Amino acid sequence: MKTRTLILAAAVAVALAFVPMFGSDVMIQFGINALVLAVLAQSWNILGGFGGYVSFGNSVFYGLGTYGTAIAMTTYNLPFGVGLVIGVVLAMLGAALVGVPILRLRGPYFAIATLGLNGAMMAIFSNLPIAGTNIGLVLPLTRNDTMFYELSLALLVACTLTVFWISRSRYGMGLIAIREDEDAAGTMGVNATLYKVTALILASIFTAVAGGIHAYWSTFVDPASAFDSTLNVRMVIMCVFGGPGTVFGPVIGSFVLSTVYEVLAAQISTAAALLFGVVIVLAVIFMPRGLADIMRDRANFTLRYFIRNIRENRL
Amino acid sequence: MTAPAKTPASRTVIETRGLTKRFQGLVSVNNVSFAIAENETLGVIGPNGAGKTTLVNMISGTLTPSEGEVIFDGARINDVPAFRRAHLGIARTFQVMKPFPGMTVLENVAVGALFGRDGGVKSMAQARESAREWLEFTGLGKRIGVGADSLGGPDRKRLEFAKALAMKPRLLLLDEVMAGLNPVEVDEVVDLIKSIRGQGLAMLVIEHVVKAIRSLSDRVMVLHHGEKIADDDPTTVLEDPRVIEAYLGKRRT
């Protein structure tokens, strides 16, 4: 990766850190949501983008992160930091328990198997007295949006640095080899099961912390919002829109889509979801390799680029 | 039956005992036993569908045998997964080539260096350096930076070869690396294979080009309908009437 790209990325991160000093409340709140979503997309990128395994179960780690934090803070009066750790541990356990059997499945079978996880978790947590059953839990109120914003930003930086390391490491080469051809990777010595499960566990850590931060910020957790499968769909869309298997693609993808959605929602509230869907469909057709692919080679960003993609999609 | 192979002075690297593979009703490999010693090259010939690739699949761990044993370095490895066999030092090429299409040529070979024998090297720089050397060696030095999916047929064969070599194997299984090459290219690959012999490497070379097999092999094994019908020195085997009838005769017509 070019040094210029890295310097630019660091500058953007620093600039973003100053937003709370100048931005309005609405802007900071939008920022928190966008940053949390970017963390989710970037985490999804680890197994999905590098390993090529499409998971619809990552939102479960988000839910475990929210509940771990919420239960620790409400039922046991523990500090926020301890709650986050509990959420992360729960999510990592979940990832390991689910990952070992499910990651034996290939391609679409893996994706289908992960689809059921949200429903299962929702059913479990709706019946857990310690988690407030289906009523949910109310967390202590802390009016400090700047703190939540900076925490989310720090988490995104940590997650992106991790993905950056992956992209240049032996570990990442193993994941990419699995994505490209799992059988060939195996015969070349890549322990595919170990790599896939650790990728899922790594993703679960950042996803759970994002869930914990969001839970404390919104002060409310219930099964439907914690285990929300549409949240997972958004992770996939944002990552794929930005460029799966790239370092900055998922971040750019989620910032762009969060902004588009915000603008659409402000202009024409009811049709926003529909228009948002149209934007995504067009994006997938015209640039299936994501925004990052266009940015990498701007000279290529011509009409011919789109025409070639349309041909490749056999439309 | 076939005459016993000349007793190798050095250690046996790979051995199979009564190896059999059934697919539903079809017996693809039937009760095949053979051994390859250090520094030895075994040529394997046989008509299409004879079970050559299936045999390699069972040794590399892509398929589990229905019966029989695969013994590497004196230990039974039937239940050892493919990636561990790579760590033991078993490397193979795929007849149906399996490059990692989204990676560059260099990265493809670096995977071999990073994960091959003994788990490979840990440093990316070292892996790239070793990959570069193997690519020079196999004649792909000028294509290092291109995407693997943009290589043509013969170059893909070379890439398969370089990927396997980068794993620093003790047993190298070459499944038709010369198929589709022109005579000049075949000679080049034969020279390459000859130059990596020694240093303990055991090789199994599946090939249809008789001339190449003759010049490379210390012994030749013939498979026919999944059964071993000959295993001896190249001259004896290639002049065996049954072999000519089963295989060579047909190919000449």
Ligand SMILES: Nc1ncnc2c1ncn2[C@@H]1O[C@H](COP(=O)(O)OP(=O)(O)O)[C@@H](O)[C@H]1O
């Ligand atoms: N995975 C498989 N499933 C079913 N049949 C197979 C499979 N692999 C190979 N075969 C069959 O086994 C026989 C031997 O195939 P193969 O080992 O590829 O032969 P060769 O490499 O000698 O041409 C063929 O009849 C082939 O159709």
Ligand SMILES: [Mg+2]
């Ligand atoms: Mg074959």
